[in-house]
Amino acid sequence: MAKDMTLLWGSGSPPCWRVMIALEEKNLRGYNQKLLSFEKMEHKSKQVMDMNPRGQLPSFKHKDYVLNESYAACMYLESQFKSQGNKLIPDCPAEQAQMYQRMFEGLTLNQKMADVIYYTWKVPEGERHDSAIKRNKEALTTEIKLWEGYLQKASGSFLAGKSFSLADVTVYPSIAYLYHFGLSEERYPKLTAYYNGLKDRPSIRATWPPTWLESSQSQDTLKDI
Amino acid sequence: MAKDMTLLWGSGSPPCWRVMIALEEKNLRGYNQKLLSFEKMEHKSKQVMDMNPRGQLPSFKHKDYVLNESYAACMYLESQFKSQGNKLIPDCPAEQAQMYQRMFEGLTLNQKMADVIYYTWKVPEGERHDSAIKRNKEALTTEIKLWEGYLQKASGSFLAGKSFSLADVTVYPSIAYLYHFGLSEERYPKLTAYYNGLKDRPSIRATWPPTWLESSQSQDTLKDI
Numbered sequence: 001m002a003k004d005m006t007l008l009w010g011s012g013s014p015p016c017w018r019v020m021i022a023l024e025e026k027n028l029r030g031y032n033q034k035l036l037s038f039e040k041m042e043h044k045s046k047q048v049m050d051m052n053p054r055g056q057l058p059s060f061k062h063k064d065y066v067l068n069e070s071y072a073a074c075m076y077l078e079s080q081f082k083s084q085g086n087k088l089i090p091d092c093p094a095e096q097a098q099m100y101q102r103m104f105e106g107l108t109l110n111q112k113m114a115d116v117i118y119y120t121w122k123v124p125e126g127e128r129h130d131s132a133i134k135r136n137k138e139a140l141t142t143e144i145k146l147w148e149g150y151l152q153k154a155s156g157s158f159l160a161g162k163s164f165s166l167a168d169v170t171v172y173p174s175i176a177y178l179y180h181f182g183l184s185e186e187r188y189p190k191l192t193a194y195y196n197g198l199k200d201r202p203s204i205r206a207t208w209p210p211t212w213l214e215s216s217q218s219q220d221t222l223k224d225i
Numbered sequence: 226m227a228k229d230m231t232l233l234w235g236s237g238s239p240p241c242w243r244v245m246i247a248l249e250e251k252n253l254r255g256y257n258q259k260l261l262s263f264e265k266m267e268h269k270s271k272q273v274m275d276m277n278p279r280g281q282l283p284s285f286k287h288k289d290y291v292l293n294e295s296y297a298a299c300m301y302l303e304s305q306f307k308s309q310g311n312k313l314i315p316d317c318p319a320e321q322a323q324m325y326q327r328m329f330e331g332l333t334l335n336q337k338m339a340d341v342i343y344y345t346w347k348v349p350e351g352e353r354h355d356s357a358i359k360r361n362k363e364a365l366t367t368e369i370k371l372w373e374g375y376l377q378k379a380s381g382s383f384l385a386g387k388s389f390s391l392a393d394v395t396v397y398p399s400i401a402y403l404y405h406f407g408l409s410e411e412r413y414p415k416l417t418a419y420y421n422g423l424k425d426r427p428s429i430r431a432t433w434p435p436t437w438l439e440s441s442q443s444q445d446t447l448k449d450i
Contacts (some may be wrong), residue, residue, distance in 0.1 A: 048427075067326055073325075076322050077322060080318060080321075089304075094290055100294070100300050126356070131352060217435065
């Protein structure tokens with residue numbers, strides 16, 4: 001039981017989901033956790049600010065070691081619990097290189113997705129421009145095509161080859177987010193196959209965003225991407 | 226001699242500089258390398274696009290493994306050459322946690338810095354707003370104060386404690402970039418001490434951006450941050 005760990009998280013947030021998948025993969029369960037609401041601004045509450053002065057989720061601790069950055073938490077958990085649960089960094093240098101490369105490219109995918117989905121939330125009304133919205137959507141489309149191409153050329157079912165790795169832990173939540181926000185399942189067949197193929201992996205099923213299960217409301221922000 | 230490695234790079238770019246520091250720290254020298262010019266748009270040349278479809282620098286390869294993302298290259302080099310040169314990931318769990326946390330917070334520092342320095346380059350003329358410039362500057366100031374606070378509380382001379390680590394490899398170039406663009410040396414004494422204290426570290430001196438050495442022109446973009 002991982003009683004020396006604490007996770008404050010929000011449903012659907014790719015960074016929170018990454019950490020939860022990593023914990024499941026490493027058989028780290030029974031940690032202290034609390035689901036908070038972004039809508040109610042609970043990520044700016046005192047409880048969060050005390051753990052994370054940036055006021056962001058996830059806020060994560062092992063003992064008194066702060067690991068609020070989701071990539072930091074994933075790397076640390078794999079390093080500290082190497083022989084527990086599933087091994088998340090391949091030994092083969094070629095696969096390891098590809099794992100790191102895809103993992104960090106995932107940050108660009110996530111950024112370009114956020115630029116589209118959060119546009120009206122991030123940009124004050126008087127500063128919004130249709131030309132910027134169009135450019136952000138084009139950039140996201142180019143980015144998604146790149147990933148579709150990677151999966152076309154892939155030598156296995158996962159982002160870094162034949163085994164599930166930290167690349168999947170970190171990038172899968174962003175890909176699921178795209179579909180949650182209405183990305184066409186037909187337009188990107190390899191990406192869709194990857195998305196659907198991992199839905200039933202135990203670590204992913206166990207951590208699927210609860211608000212996505214509750215609500216049948218479909219989002220269509222990304223339908224023309 | 227690291228003859229099985231190739232690096233295409235641009236002078237002053239924090240992502241390029243990170244990889245060069247990591248290579249020096251791991252005693253990987255004599256690699257194939259080519260300095261390209263961002264001004265001449267050489268990062269969009271065929272030579273780069275063939276290695277890196279994103280058209281970005283660094284473009285880096287070990288054998289035929291692509292590691293264009295600077296964080297990916299640094300992690301991979303430390304993993305593959307663990308016992309060569311300087312060890313860049315501390316064994317102590319507390320220091321290791323802090324190393325990963327600072328390393329990934331460094332991406333936020335770099336983003337907020339880029340939002341200010343590259344504003345007119347990234348935002349087309351008709352979409353620029355003084356309110357956005359002001360907000361970006363305030364966000365960068367808040368971010369820099371956070372790092373000044375970390376260094377005030379630090380237990381050693383480095384970002385993750387008593388030894389130079391991947392946190393320094395990845396974040397130092399961004400901090401040096403701040404000063405290159407005119408950040409006040411007086412306003413942030415701990416950050417300035419950290420910046421000056423590492424200037425003479427052999428890996429950093431050996432890789433200092435050549436265009437910064439040539440030009441005595443001082444930049445003042447960040448003088449009021």
